[in-house]
Amino acid sequence: xxxPKIAMYWCSSCGGCEEATVDIAEKILExxxxxxxxxxxxxLDYKEKDVENLPDGSITVSLINGGVRMTDHxxxxxxxxxxxxxxxxxxxxxxxxxxxxxxxxxGQEELFSRVYSEVPTVENPExxxxxxxxxxxxxxxxxxxxxxxxxxxxxxxxxDYYVPGxxxxxxxxxxxxxxxxxxxxxxxxxxxxxxxxxxxDECPLNGTKPDRVLVQDLKRPHQVIVDPExxxxxxxxxxxxxxxxxxxxxxxxxxxxxCTGCFGPLDMVSDYGAKAASFFASIxxxxxxxxxxxxxxxxxxxxxxxxxxxxxxxxxxxxARANRK
Amino acid sequence: xxxxxxSEVDKVSDxxxxxxxxxxxxxxxxxxxxxxxxxxxxxxxNFRVIRLxxxxxxxxxxxxxxxxxxxxxxxxxGCHPGDCHYMEGNYKALRRxxxxxxxxxxxxxxxxxxxxEWISAGEAVKFVKAAHEMxxxxxxxxxxxxxxxxxx
Numbered sequence: 001x002x003x004p005k006i007a008m009y010w011c012s013s014c015g016g017c018e019e020a021t022v023d024i025a026e027k028i029l030e031x032x033x034x035x036x037x038x039x040x041x042x043x044l045d046y047k048e049k050d051v052e053n054l055p056d057g058s059i060t061v062s063l064i065n066g067g068v069r070m071t072d073h074x075x076x077x078x079x080x081x082x083x084x085x086x087x088x089x090x091x092x093x094x095x096x097x098x099x100x101x102x103x104x105x106x107g108q109e110e111l112f113s114r115v116y117s118e119v120p121t122v123e124n125p126e127x128x129x130x131x132x133x134x135x136x137x138x139x140x141x142x143x144x145x146x147x148x149x150x151x152x153x154x155x156x157x158x159x160d161y162y163v164p165g166x167x168x169x170x171x172x173x174x175x176x177x178x179x180x181x182x183x184x185x186x187x188x189x190x191x192x193x194x195x196x197x198x199x200x201d202e203c204p205l206n207g208t209k210p211d212r213v214l215v216q217d218l219k220r221p222h223q224v225i226v227d228p229e230x231x232x233x234x235x236x237x238x239x240x241x242x243x244x245x246x247x248x249x250x251x252x253x254x255x256x257x258x259c260t261g262c263f264g265p266l267d268m269v270s271d272y273g274a275k276a277a278s279f280f281a282s283i284x285x286x287x288x289x290x291x292x293x294x295x296x297x298x299x300x301x302x303x304x305x306x307x308x309x310x311x312x313x314x315x316x317x318x319x320a321r322a323n324r325k
Numbered sequence: 326x327x328x329x330x331x332s333e334v335d336k337v338s339d340x341x342x343x344x345x346x347x348x349x350x351x352x353x354x355x356x357x358x359x360x361x362x363x364x365x366x367x368x369x370x371n372f373r374v375i376r377l378x379x380x381x382x383x384x385x386x387x388x389x390x391x392x393x394x395x396x397x398x399x400x401x402x403g404c405h406p407g408d409c410h411y412m413e414g415n416y417k418a419l420r421r422x423x424x425x426x427x428x429x430x431x432x433x434x435x436x437x438x439x440x441x442e443w444i445s446a447g448e449a450v451k452f453v454k455a456a457h458e459m460x461x462x463x464x465x466x467x468x469x470x471x472x473x474x475x476x477x
Contacts, residue, residue, distance in 0.1 A: 105431065273428070275384070275386060277428060278384055278386075278421055280424070281417065281420035284420050287419075292420050296427060302427050303431040316393055316471070320432045320433045
């Protein structure tokens with residue numbers, strides 16, 4: 001029997017997801033026995049034309065990480081969609097935009113002027129910014145265009161499954177691969193490899209969480225010596241575990257850092273940041289405006305806090321209006 | 326009326342008429358609106374009312390979706406502090422709105438477009454006053470005019 005074919009591709013991502021794929025360690029040899037990897041630009045020397053030459057629908061699974069930020073990303077994910085039976089959004093960026101999606105708070109002009117002129121270490125006296133084409137010795141070279149916004153993968157092509165995490169852990173990745181290769185397909189649109197419950201459910205500190213968690217003040221991680229035996233919320237740290245999907249085995253909490261939400265929303269939540277903000281507001285232990293404002297003042301960047309990985313997939317997808325006052 | 330239909334509501338005049346989604350608590354504001362109606366008080370027709378059992382049921386997701394789907398303003402109205410039918414739903418609403426206003430500002434939406442009012446079942450006059458005030462305020466701010474990127 002022919003082995004299933006797997007493709008992997010990256011769009012706007014940091015490379016951490018590619019690393020995470022390799023983190024399955026020696027199991028990658030097992031994987032190589034089970035499947036044929038037909039495309040993986042980071043590790044293997046296949047080109048775009050090799051994908052083009054494959055019959056439509058002949059790739060069993062394409063794992064795509066990173067959000068869609070440029071026209072070539074758009075082109076490649078559409079090509080992979082055509083050639084693949086199953087498309088998997090692998091990692092936070094592909095699923096909801098991830099950290100690069102926070103750039104949706106700014107327009108493209110602001111992005112270019114920041115990166116190519118304002119950054120203190122940039123020296124660019126001629127104010128050169130990337131343009132679509134340039135001539136070198138009568139040869140026209142083309143660059144892909146930057147899209148006005150970063151889009152999660154499912155805003156560009158149909159996505160069959162999601163594997164969450166920034167990056168997905170080796171365990172989550174392996175569980176997801178097992179599901180994909182088992183032939184027993186879960187319902188389309190499912191999150192695979194992770195938990196169906198919130199992070200608290202698997203957190204080792206869950207037993208120490210009081211019936212009602214109430215917060216009177218917020219601290220940043222460097223301001224507190226963490227008691228490793230006590231729920232981080234009760235120590236004044238903003239842990240987003242209650243609003244976030246589990247599956248990571250509370251890696252950050254075990255390292256005494258609060259959850260920042262990289263496993264994204266639970267089922268039925270469409271706007272993770274709004275839901276996470278709602279959760280946090282509900283446990284603030286004050287009833288008068290002044291005290292509530294004082295607690296909220298401790299959040300210097302509410303969008304960056306609650307939408308760290310999900311701004312691009314939120315209801316407004318980023319900044320709602322172009323001009324910045 | 327589903328939120329998705331808000332944008333389909335016809336303009337009633339050439340002048341800017343804001344669309345305002347009103348999330349009204351069943352136990353107080355909704356009754357106050359009823360009282361205003363049966364008392365034949367006049368208030369502006371700019372509100373699309375969604376009745377909920379408590380202001381504490383207003384998920385910030387609803388508000389962001391209302392803005393995305395064409396609302397120029399959102400009014401959340403519940404019971405006075407201490408009067409919540411469910412003990413503390415209105416306090417949760419208060420805290421959520423305070424935090425959400427900050428998020429809205431970062432996203433480029435003026436915080437005045439989201440308003441919270443405490444209106445008891447007997448306060449039809451207060452409701453009418455708040456309705457006039459809010460419509461005036463949103464008219465002064467102008468239409469929301471979301472960026473073309475929002476609806477990709």
